[in-house]
Amino acid sequence: MDHHFVGIPELTDVPRVAVVIDVMRAFTVAAWAFSRGVEKIVLASTEREALELKESRPGWLALKDGAPAAGFDAVNSPGLLRSAEFAGRTLVQKTTAGTVGALAVADAPLVLCASFVVAGPTARFLRSQEAGPVTFVVTGEDGRADEDLACAEYIGRRVDGDGVDAAPYVHRARSSRAAAELAAGLRSGYHPDDVGLCLEVDRFPFAMAARQEGPLTVLRPVAVPDSDRPGRS
Incomplete structure (x- = not known):
């Protein structure tokens, strides 16, 4: 299928189906937040x-994003978030790239937010909706971030068919500039396990859909049948 891969600055029209990718770290963090009990995430x-x-x-x-600051309860790090207890809570998330990309396509009929940790469920959800060509919004580095592009291409391949080897895509992400900066501790609000946590394929069994709820753009987990989940990479 002829999917499209664009950076945020390249968005000129409202796509019919958009998948917004932020591997390191917004939509890895969002998935972890849902796993820790968050009911919904409001994108600011x-x-x-x-x-x-x-x-x-x-x-x-x-x-x-960044270092802890007054008024904020958490930072954009899966390693720092994974032990939190958020049962039934609402989380407001603002990041440099991921939330910006999601808000840029908020008017699309179908918006999913994704990273490697929900890649398979995202692909299966798209197949279940019989979604046509997908516009993948590659949020990092104005569309050039290789960790986001690799994840987008991997999901696109899985939309088109099963049996896709995740290893080459994960390797690209592990070799990306973002991964190197995280591993070196050059980004604030960092945990040493962040890179590894961002590269776990299909850690969680849900997709994440963003919809307009009144004046707010709200991200919620969406249950997806576990029909073709591969082993984790």
Whole structure:
């Protein structure tokens, strides 16, 4: 199938089906948050909006890129998030690339947010919807981030058929600039396990769909049948 792979600056029209990719780390973190009990994730356009949403809704939490900051409850790191308990909570997320990409296509009829940890379920969900050509939004480095492009291409191949070897795509992601920067501790809000956690294929059994709920763009997990889940890479 003729999928499209674009960076955020290349988005000119509203796609019919969009899959927004951020491997390191926004949509790996989002998946971990759902696994720790988060009910929904509200995507914010600015840190100020994230804090305002949190302050106006009792019990909501806020997460951002970078180092810990006043008012924020978590940072954009799967390693730091994996032991948290968020049962039933709402998380407001603002990151440099992932949330920006999702908000850029928020008006599309179908928007999924993805990374390697939900790659297989995302592909199976797209097949179950008989979705036509997919626009993959490669959020990092204006569409040039190899970890995001590798994940997008892997999901695209799995939409088109089973039996795709994840190893070459994971290798590309592991060799990316983002992975090197994370491994060297050059990004704030970092845990030493972040790179490995971002490269686990099909860690979680759900896809993640973003929809408009009133004035908010809300990300929720979507159950997907586990019909062709491969072993983890």
